[in-house]
Amino acid sequence: MTVKVSVVIPVYNAEPYLPRCISSLVNQTLKDCEFIFVNDGSSDGSKAIIERFGCCDKRIRVISQANGGVSSARNTGIRHARGEYVGFVDVDDYVAFDMFYNLYKAAVEEDCDIVASNFQVRQDGALIMAKYPFPTNKKLTRGYIREHVLPYMLRSDDFNTACTKLYRRELLESRGIFFPEGVKLGEDGIFNMAFLSVAESMRYLSYAGYHYCEVEGSATRNAAKSDYYQRVLEVYQAEPPSVYIEVMAPHDISRLKSIKLISNVLDNIHIYLNESSLPLGSRLRYVKGMVAHQAVRESLPYYWEEKKNVLGSYHKLLLFLLRRRSLLGIYVLTGYSRYRNRNSGGKRNENHDVCS
Template structure:
């Protein structure tokens, strides 16, 4: 009997793959299957996977043409045999008791989704990421709809799938899959569907997943991936399926605007982040695109006051500068913020 099916999409991850595989094979919960979906890798990922597959029968290996991470995960979902499903990214790794801890918690409280904290590393800085919800408490259906679903629309800090354990029947009985062709936020979309159908969710204080934010990855390639256009496209997502007694169309519109504004402010910080090494002229064009976007102008016109009042003094200055297209003020405020954070 397979207790947990762990799905790992792989695309050109040979630099990190061996560490990931070894962390999975050393799990204290032995009754796992590890479904590696090689999504058209052109490096040595395939040979590494085949070598480990010969050593451990728990490794299931699927090769497919490059279709993207969402379709790779959907491929894994089709053959998953476990009572629960977990996800791991090929450049990350987990503690030896990671899946055992989540499984024991899920069984104890009869959970549909178990959530834990995780270790994160970015630009040489390590920290522990936590969800903004009470730990060691069972959230049932009404509370999930009232408190957690709105958070998926307005924020992205709990979007990750790899720090969660899902009951397989929750996913398969509701025919939940990862969206195809979504440019950004596919994990959040998948989670919103799962949480909308879940009866019991639990947040653990335990952290056992190591997320490595790799420079040049899809999430960090600000210029090459046309990140701002992806934010605009994500804003067009239709969340009407999440409407419930606590969440109507008007609420959803405000929450979407809140996320958009938060993300464009964050993106501006990335534009001026020295680590990203964006050329001055390129940065000017990127900032101009953001400030003159029809989506930005409309959202700031309709929701500026609503969002503005919820922000700190620093954030209000940035929002004011965006609203009035003051690119010089934006650069000065962000530079001041970066200087303070270095002290």
């Protein structure tokens, strides 16, 4: 069988989620796939579950290694992939049956290096559809990627996730592009920046086949064990790939990085104030430290100037409280927002990334 798409799935102690994830993969309408499950040192029955499904479907491959983290497992999968394109799925999520058919079809129709799509997630009681501000269903050139996509990634985390994209394997191999290991958060963004820096073409589909499922202890919610703001600072202070120096002025690079910093701070405020496993005092002290940090104070004017004409009343008030360093006001306002979202039960569209 000629493998059209290799799907890499890192697995670590994922017994409860594996049957749903595997079923969504083996029932893909694109049959010429291989599913590479990298058992990353699991101590539960995950490997046995994968092997049981593999007895009925020879497209399932299991590779076991000592625990090295998500990036290490994905890199192992890349090295073993045989498909024209490589995609990624997190084991606690699932995909629509036509997802890889749609992405692969779009890739070969325009001979693209990368194809991206949307995703869905239920968060705080609301169904979020993540969308991006790029032209849909057409081939985007290297010039467009440099002028629009790469700057967008510098100013926002929205487009970071690797789980809604297909990558040309030949380009991954020839340029030696892998996920950074030893990074707690943001590895997807680093990987995508590296790939898009060398990609000649891209296609963005107005389609959402990936279903992100928040679970207890997920990377984006496990605030009790992670210092998210420290990682945000590391990203803010790090030098971007060299291609950025070629296409942007230093002032613009600094401005876009400042906008991303404040966006992450706003996300972290909601995550920490909603983290019930931490004592309230600890949560408030953490938020107070973020709000008072010099980098945040210096970046706030850039964010306000960029967003002031598009922000709703809630975010304008939150920024006002952030500028005033009003911890009590921030706590009351975000609490009201959580209450409203839980009781709305509605749907909303956002440019918001939850896969790191």
